[in-house]
Ligand SMILES: CC(C)[C@H](C(=O)O)[C@@H](O)C(=O)O
């Protein structure tokens with residue numbers, strides 16, 4: 239059995255707590271002979287800044303590039319509110335995305351039936367929800383230049399950010415969306431603001447042309463980003479795969495995740511292109527939730543999204559969908575048994591801490 | 604009594620239908636001696652493009668500048684999907700905003716008690732909701748240059764949009780938010796993405812400094828735009844006034860409006876600066892909803908947001924808050940009597956068309 243080189247970057251806040259449960263699950267899979275991992279660990283985010291003065295060290299970047307997959311906990315927190323811009327915790331995550339060329343961010347928003355009541359939306363609106371946001375992750379306003387603040391000298395400053403998209407960047411993310419739609423309900427909704435942004439005009443044009451050329455069997459619709467945000471709140475089940483740019487994807491995927499009531503449950507994958515020589519692709523897996531500094535260190539965080547990230551790695555990077563299914567089933571089993579962390583607690587369920595949730599999932603496995 | 608010069612730009616889709624009901628209400632107010640209007644009408648959007656080859660004519664712009672207030676219906680529709688970029692319906696609206704310098708867009712999101720069940724959110728999450736989004740409307744990525752698509756010559760194109768914000772632009776919109784918060788629940792939430800955008804860094808810095816300098820009595824918090832979008836879905840009642848940039852405001856205000864279940868009910872105001880010489884400010888009032896081409900011409904659109912826009916004009920432009928209150932009460936009265944347009948129909952209510960809703964409001968007045 240191939241040994242998978244995993245780099246664990248637990249990061250800040252609740253990151254280390256939830257990552258500890260990934261280690262528990264990975265150790266069990268290893269022992270059970272279901273998968274074989276060679277695990278390394280390093281720092282990212284605020285803790286890396288504290289240790290090295292940078293949100294990710296060069297050594298960690300080397301390790302990330304050498305790994306078969308990176309698992310990341312979360313970055314950031316009020317402790318680093320006033321570090322210089324280049325050293326802010328998020329810079330570590332952004333550098334990983336950019337340098338590993340992880341252009342395809344897959345964010346599933348699934349409403350677990352047992353948790354439908356945890357949503358602020360009515361049960362009938364979210365029950366059975368299963369949408370996938372495909373977010374472009376290495377372009378757009380996140381990385382475009384110029385990105386500056388200039389002192390205009392008269393008490394005025396001017397800030398500039400630049401959204402840049404080239405045809406190939408739009409094409410490759412749209413292709414990912416179409417391919418994934420074929421394995422699901424065969425529908426893609428592409429979102430931009432072509433009515434005010436030139437990048438939206440190009441986005442729509444390129445997605446439409448690619449659809450014509452290679453994916454006519456997939457249903458394609460276009461939704462302006464503001465309208466899509468509205469529709470997500472109104473009736474999210476109309477969507478299957480949503481493809482959009484880096485900034486809109488940031489917001490829309492967070493909305494979609496929150497709709498489900500299952501935020502602490504949702505993993506995500508950030509993937510690079512497949513290297514034709516080796517057949518490998520760079521990959522990073524992380525929970526959709528953040529570092530939750532308010533509950534960090536209390537042992538009450540929900541580790542399920544983090545453990546689900548390991549399952550996603552098995553599925554997308556290691557071709558072990560069967561083992562991934564087994565983890566997902568174990569998670570469902572534990573939920574069905576009534577065990578819940580505080581974020582998803584409900585009347586009649588048993589509230590457990592981070593470690594007990596991890597242990598329960600291993601027991602279920 | 605001063606005569607108010609109103610320019611009505613009904614626009615496309617359901618615009619003309621709902622604007623007709625504004626005329627009905629304005630005529631009644633005139634007759635009753637409650638207000639005096641001198642009304643002009645012109646075209647904007649797709650209909651202007653069809654007539655003049657531009658989404659707003661120079662003559663209409665002259666009229667808009669001369670008016671005390673502009674009322675706009677809605678622009679756009681599939682009919683104009685392939686007109687050249689500069690002639691697209693939205694260009695008319697954007698030109699009005701820019702040339703009249705309507706930098707402050709006020710978008711109240713109010714959940715009418717009678718309509719709480721129309722929301723996709725649980726009643727307890729939205730009942731009594733009353734938030735105000737203050738959106739910057741003349742800057743940011745909507746207007747920043749360069750804004751181009753370039754042919755790179757190898758089958759590749761490059762699209763560029765530019766987000767630009769100067770200190771003064773942020774300061775004046777933040778001041779509007781703080782002033783309005785003082786008349787409400789005294790809390791401002793400022794939203795940007797300072798963790799990835801330089802304009803977000805400057806935004807946060809300027810808002811914080813202004814708060815320190817002049818509005819320490821108002822509570823100020825900062826929320827990243829993605830996180831705010833999530834929180835709006837989770838527990839919107841935590842907010843009072845939200846101030847944000849043009850693009851984030853576009854999305855966040857649409858989410859907030861949709862939460863209420865009262866989308867067809869919500870007016871908005873776009874205001875310029877007060878001219879110190881005349882005491883006047885340019886102003887445009889429009890519904891938050893769009894042109895709804897799917898139901899245009901059927902006589903079933905909800906005119907309440909459009910009529911509410913006239914009430915907002917009376918309040919913000921004409922200092923006739925008492926008459927505005929009277930319109931708002933008439934709307935509430937008609938809803939309480941059980942009359943509903945199709946979009947807000949519910950079991951046990953009576954569904955009426957656009958005209959009957961307008962007539963019922965006049966009768967209630
Ligand atoms: C932490 C931050 C830089 C990041 C982003 O904006 O992309 C986060 O919000 C996310 O969605 O992964």
Ligand SMILES: CC(C)[C@H](C(=O)O)[C@@H](O)C(=O)O
Nearest residue numbers: 433434464679693696697853
């Ligand atoms: C019609 C469009 C240009 C406009 C915008 O994006 O500002 C609309 O969505 C709005 O919010 O008023």
